[in-house]
Amino acid sequence: MLPSSLRGALPSGGWRIYTVTPGLPRFDPSSWRLHVDGLVTQPLTLGYQEVRGLPRVEQTSDFHCVTGWSVSNVRWTGVRLHDVLAAAAPSADAKAIEFGSADGAYVDGLTLGQASLADVMLAYEMDGEPLSRAHGAPLRLVIPEMYGYKNVKWVNRITLSKGLSPGYWELRGYDVDAWVGRSNGYGA
Ligand SMILES: Nc1nc2c(c(=O)[nH]1)N[C@H]1C(S)=C(S)[C@@H](COP(=O)(O)O)O[C@H]1N2
Ligand SMILES: [Mo]
Numbered sequence: 001m002l003p004s005s006l007r008g009a010l011p012s013g014g015w016r017i018y019t020v021t022p023g024l025p026r027f028d029p030s031s032w033r034l035h036v037d038g039l040v041t042q043p044l045t046l047g048y049q050e051v052r053g054l055p056r057v058e059q060t061s062d063f064h065c066v067t068g069w070s071v072s073n074v075r076w077t078g079v080r081l082h083d084v085l086a087a088a089a090p091s092a093d094a095k096a097i098e099f100g101s102a103d104g105a106y107v108d109g110l111t112l113g114q115a116s117l118a119d120v121m122l123a124y125e126m127d128g129e130p131l132s133r134a135h136g137a138p139l140r141l142v143i144p145e146m147y148g149y150k151n152v153k154w155v156n157r158i159t160l161s162k163g164l165s166p167g168y169w170e171l172r173g174y175d176v177d178a179w180v181g182r183s184n185g186y187g188a
Helices: 048-052 081-088
Strands: 033-038 043-049 057-063 070-080 096-101 107-111 122-124 141-143 157-162
Touching: 043 048, 043 081, 048 070, 048 122, 070 081, 081 122, 081 157
Parallel strands: 033 157
Antiparallel strands: 033 043, 057 070, 070 122, 096 107, 096 157, 122 141
């Protein structure tokens, strides 16, 4: 038996736990907030129960890290990004989104077009259990069409802007459009 803090940091079920900061952000359901700001007509600050109160969606998809490992048939439960964005009512000049993490270091983004794919979600459960701290509790971005590095963990801020900015790994050489099988030298 391992203390839960250690268990959460060890690889399991094919996953490797990645973080670019020391330790894992703590999640306190009473003080946690998701901010939706930038070029929106209705900036939002949502508590955890408010996020849980949005329409619940569930989907199963494969997860691919660009470095070569994958996890098949991950069952994600959460809210559609589309529903959160609709509530914030993006301004006409908003074209891109940046996702910020509670780790204070990791960011990545999507164009509004990419973000409108129906299966892009903010997940709070994985395989029927609340998302673990290691996997990004309480909320992580899930975009199955793109490599793992787009799937920001510990999401606590969604900022709309005029143009897409390169994310953490993109500033370090990975493709900004992270399509699985057709980016980063994979595919044609
Ligand atoms: N905040 C944060 N999100 C992150 C990362 C990270 O280091 N920090 N790594 C990314 C990468 S490269 C991958 S492959 C996945 C790994 O997800 P996991 O740690 O849940 O296995 O998380 C992505 N999201
Ligand atoms: Mo990755």
